[in-house]
Amino acid sequence: MNRRDVLRSTVYAGTALALPTWANAAGSNGDIRIAVIGFKGRGSGHIGSLSKIKGVRIVALCDVDSEVMDKHVANLKKNNVEVKSYTDYRKLLEDKDIDAVTIATPNHTHTVIALAALAAGKHVYVEKPVSHNIHEGAALVKAASKVEGKLILQHGMQRRSDLGWAAAEEYLKSGALGKTLLSRGVNYKARKSIGKVSGLSSRRPR
Template sequence: MKKESESRRNFVKKSVMGGIGLSLTMSAKSYGNILGANDRVNFAVAGLNGRGGGLLHAINACKDASIGYICDVDSRVIQTASKRVNELSGTDPKAFADVRKLLEEKDLDAIVIATPDHWHAPMAIMAVSAGKHAYVEKPCSHNPYEGELLMEAMKKYGKLIQMGNQQRSAPTSIQAVKDIKDGIIGKVYHGKAWYSNKRGSIGKGKQVAAPEWLNWELWQGPAPREAYKDNYVHYNWHWFKTWGTGEVNNNGAHEIDVCRWALGVDYPMKVASNGGRYQFDDDWEFYDTQIASYEFEGDKMITWEGRSCNAFRHHGRGRGATIHGTEGTIMLDRNGYTAYDKDEKVIKEMKEGEISATLNTIGRGGLDVKHMYNFLSAIKDGAKLNSPIDEGHKSVLLCHLGNIAQATGGVLHTDPKNGRILKNKKAMSMWKRDYEKGWEPKV
């Protein structure tokens, strides 16, 4: 890959860190085609329903990136995604159903993973072991063990792994964290994260034959085999423990990560969780109502309140975070932040230049481009990742620990050095999952 000039390298780094985001001022089609093909990082996108479609746009909006490959086990979405890539870039991507075949492609530089959760870590590990960089949507793992494997894999294979918690690349959030470190609200001690939505019932599924357009065997991949039911695909798998990780990881991971970042904490000492499936009597296996809390060394804590089936908002927002300190409070979300003094007077306010969606299943917006551009710049120019996998793992682990605490009695004591559960065999038995024979990820 060509080495760019020093001036261009400095410009890229400045634009990513400062949030200049040239991609937002030009059409996606023209912006994605400034340089010749030999100067571009060649991407694949795996998992094209929902979030994956939004990430196609994010890649195309980045300089020096091309979408050479797409991968999905749904033959219908392969057709629509191919057409969309052609509309965006004027090129036709090569399509795969089996990611193992995709990763054999020599000119593939990086893969973006937007599959169901049970595929995230195994696919990212496959990618880096094959010499490709990986951008993996949150949660980066289906269980804590996989998060540890991801950190090991990035070190062993020397390839980058970025988690797709795009608020880490929001200029307003970056500034908020800087202001917190500079003391704008005094000593910070509590982060409150929340998510509220109005999800309906998923009903009680019936066992039927998998549809002809779906490769059910490959869809399951690393997970133990189950018969197909008509309420699994394409979204409701989130609420089944074989494949999903519940609302705390589906959405709470974003704001819990922001709180952990703002407070400057890593692994907790104590985790508690309460809640249940209260709204509907259906197949949903996780919790539609959950309050999880995390205590850290240095007298700091995080709480998360999730309500999947009641959309009443906090502070007029369906999702967000507040950071509380001795001299005031900061409220922040994907679209900006506001700082208040102890009398609730606004002392600083910043807004993002482009609005990002917050409650739909795609979440597309300007932060996708900034976060993807950060990943691209790290590949090409050695820029610092805004969410390297060791940081991503810490935040996702908090979510896993919340679910484990909820499932095993409500309270866990953990090692603040690595987050591992102390003196609780039942809880530690949930640290790792069972895998389909021949599919267990290895580093």
């Protein structure tokens, strides 16, 4: 199996990361060298699952939180995986030994990092939401169109890659339920408290 085939049948089990479209990643028949950018939350799942994929090698990590960085670098080292560490994604993107990046930073930074990664010649997997607004999304689509056939950009949307959802879509299209006129979705999620300050300073800015 070569690097063009290694990800064709790979699905990131139980998460948003699905990589079959990376099957045409450019390069020789070596491992696909991936860097994970942002992993205090969602990105930690990227590290865990990418580590299990044959033909994929995590070679670098990037996060602004040194404690988070040290923890994951140490965990990978326990499995004999040595990675470069970066606190600035721009420095990481200068690394010629990286073929692709996954992005799981705070939502409002997704597009700007993805744009920079494409410009640096990296394949990109970016978590949802892909953009902070419609303008950013359009800019990313435009950038991806310019490198079509050379680089691959994938948005983390398991609704597009999960086989169950694909089967449900085909069932609706078959007309078994008649003509579909309206679809509604409801999403309830528990969110942990972000904490609160004990009090406000009585000092006023001058």
